[in-house]
Amino acid sequence: IDVKTLRGATNGIITIDPGYKNTGACLSGITFLNGEKGILRYRGYSIEELAEKADFLEVAYALIFGDLPTTDQLAQFHSDIREKAIIDDDVKKILDAFPKVAHPMGVLSSLTSALTAFNPSSVNVDSEEEMYRAIVKIMGKFPVLVAWAMRKKQGLPLSYGSNSLGYVENVLTMMFQRPDEEYVINPIIKDALDKLLILHADHEQNCSTSTVRIVGSSHAGLFPSLSAGISALWGPLHGGANQAVLEMLEAIKEDGGDTKKYMAKAKDKNDPFRLMGFGHRVYKNFDPRAKIIKKAADQVLNDLGVEDPILEIAKGLEQEALNDPYFVDRKLYPNVDFYSGIIYRAMGIPVEMFTVMFALGRLPGWIAQWREMRLNKEPIGRPRQIYTGENHRAFTEIKKR
Numbered sequence: 001i002d003v004k005t006l007r008g009a010t011n012g013i014i015t016i017d018p019g020y021k022n023t024g025a026c027l028s029g030i031t032f033l034n035g036e037k038g039i040l041r042y043r044g045y046s047i048e049e050l051a052e053k054a055d056f057l058e059v060a061y062a063l064i065f066g067d068l069p070t071t072d073q074l075a076q077f078h079s080d081i082r083e084k085a086i087i088d089d090d091v092k093k094i095l096d097a098f099p100k101v102a103h104p105m106g107v108l109s110s111l112t113s114a115l116t117a118f119n120p121s122s123v124n125v126d127s128e129e130e131m132y133r134a135i136v137k138i139m140g141k142f143p144v145l146v147a148w149a150m151r152k153k154q155g156l157p158l159s160y161g162s163n164s165l166g167y168v169e170n171v172l173t174m175m176f177q178r179p180d181e182e183y184v185i186n187p188i189i190k191d192a193l194d195k196l197l198i199l200h201a202d203h204e205q206n207c208s209t210s211t212v213r214i215v216g217s218s219h220a221g222l223f224p225s226l227s228a229g230i231s232a233l234w235g236p237l238h239g240g241a242n243q244a245v246l247e248m249l250e251a252i253k254e255d256g257g258d259t260k261k262y263m264a265k266a267k268d269k270n271d272p273f274r275l276m277g278f279g280h281r282v283y284k285n286f287d288p289r290a291k292i293i294k295k296a297a298d299q300v301l302n303d304l305g306v307e308d309p310i311l312e313i314a315k316g317l318e319q320e321a322l323n324d325p326y327f328v329d330r331k332l333y334p335n336v337d338f339y340s341g342i343i344y345r346a347m348g349i350p351v352e353m354f355t356v357m358f359a360l361g362r363l364p365g366w367i368a369q370w371r372e373m374r375l376n377k378e379p380i381g382r383p384r385q386i387y388t389g390e391n392h393r394a395f396t397e398i399k400k401r
């Protein structure tokens, strides 16, 4: 189907579909998702195989440009990214101005938008070459901002890591390197982070991705579109769920580990409590990413020799939900974020950074979707409505109201 033939096709009928549960907003060749069967593929490659065999930068390349890269293509991509990692020194002043209590998602969203001011040539991008330049810039600068957002909270000096490292190795180095200490990368942690970032890299037209596409559809530029996507991801019903899950598991532990009590709360329609990390708009079967992450959580904790009682609480909740008619009837299974926080915690990443790590993983997906939207020359996103307000009213002078 050709987007151009569809773009002029309106027939005067307006559909109302709250939450866009049944509305397709675009044609896309990036991610295939079958929620009934629990299938997820990026550019045709199965998520299981990518998580097992690929690294994050290869997956990012495939998402953005369509195919897995050759060795030369990957090396070129990585070198172009590294070349653009340096951030204008004045951005540090903006970072400094944030209070220590600022949530790192707010910091990340603001700084990503602020990058536009320091890189004006990345705003009006129309050609593929201009897009490529904006893409490698943000792929280089974004992990630096991620690491800085964490270091700022911890009162640590900012770091660019090392140019000689791989993309994910350098993310870890920029985050964890202490002044005057050598940071030795633990291969278990590096592999786990690669996997987590790959599993979060794209998920078709979710809330944040739709936001990126709709903001980008006004030709606002890549960085502001991404900044809007970060804000959308922050909410606890979306990416913010990973932080909410860990806080919930902690609260259950503190409360004596009574999972049944919390299951009952989740089912009580008079109680706003929801079992965080359960349910998904599209998956009405197991989230394939959750299966991989659950296995990885077991492995990472075992390999690192970490004993975390909340893993047992999480498994207990999952087991109870699988046997509970409320959850079974509504097809509520653990989603990608149910187990990811447990791995992040074992890696030494603070809870407030969990959603930031999700954003880092989702970056190539957002970029790929933005690029596809622009290359397809999609029209500006502009939903309609059914008006339900007052009919025509006479104006009353303020004194007489």
Ligand code: ACO
Pocket: 019, 236, 237, 238, 239, 241, 266, 267, 273, 274, 275, 276, 277, 278, 279, 280, 281, 282, 330, 332, 335, 336, 337
């Ligand atoms: N706990 C208890 N009940 C739930 C849960 C939950 N986690 N999720 C859904 N339900 C119930 C709803 O109350 C509703 O019940 P009803 O039919 O009796 O009214 C039914 O299941 C359907 O739920 P909806 O909210 O209509 O489903 P929707 O598709 O709109 O929402 C969502 C999906 C937002 C993911 C929801 O399941 C939820 O809030 N989950 C918890 C938050 C979470 O984990 N979010 C992360 C999603 S994954 C991601 O974004 C990366």
